[in-house]
Amino acid sequence: MSTAEPVPAPDVVFAALGDPTRLSLVARLSDGQSRSIAVLSADTELTRQAVTKHLRVMEEAGLVEVARVGRESRYTFRPVALDAARAYLEMVSRQWDDALGRLKSFVEE
Amino acid sequence: MSTAEPVPAPDVVFAALGDPTRLSLVARLSDGQSRSIAVLSADTELTRQAVTKHLRVMEEAGLVEVARVGRESRYTFRPVALDAARAYLEMVSRQWDDALGRLKSFVEE
DNA sequence: GAAATACGCAACCATTTTGTTGCGCATTAC
């Protein structure tokens, strides 16, 4: 049953990715290293609290996982949600390609 | 030079996908058929104007294209933006996989 | 030409989102 934690609906994941700040957080965390909020908000224009809020949104979307270690909250990237989003996009793409294929064979006959 | 129309930044595309109504519009339009606003808003709970606004957002994100034909505005799916989004996700995934790979070989040596 | 269809625009409203600041608490460093 892995870690339970169902992957949220695709639109939630996309919404979480649909913000420059959050997208850059994903990009940074996708190297596998977990980072504290302080570190993550260090080279941002934003406040620590603002970054915290963004991280909460990402957590709701299943994109990251948080674990308290000592006095800091370490956030870790979680690939499942992103895989789900990717699968969704591929599904739509496939439908599009199929439609193109049908059109083509219709024209050619 | 194709049709110019540069693909917007990934976060804009993701934001456009990050809404259930818009996501279902994408799903419907990805069959290649262009549809009028009236048709698209027919089996929705929403007003025509609400759907119009969503379609505008999608157009800004490069997900659809609009063309006036007679008295109706036909919206057509446009795969480029979606491909860009997909490419972005794959980039992040690759970075994640690489990180895992490095970790694994480090542990194993 | 009159009625019906399809739409655009603008104003407006409620809610959500994004961000801030202030404060208090736990944990670590010295």
Added chain:
DNA sequence: GTAATGCGCAACAAAATGGTTGCGTATTTC
């Protein structure tokens, strides 16, 4: 033990979002 660090919570403000309604205009249809 005192100071510094890292964080959470709550209150607040501003802006963006998602939606509605009313009205005017162009295009078909009959």
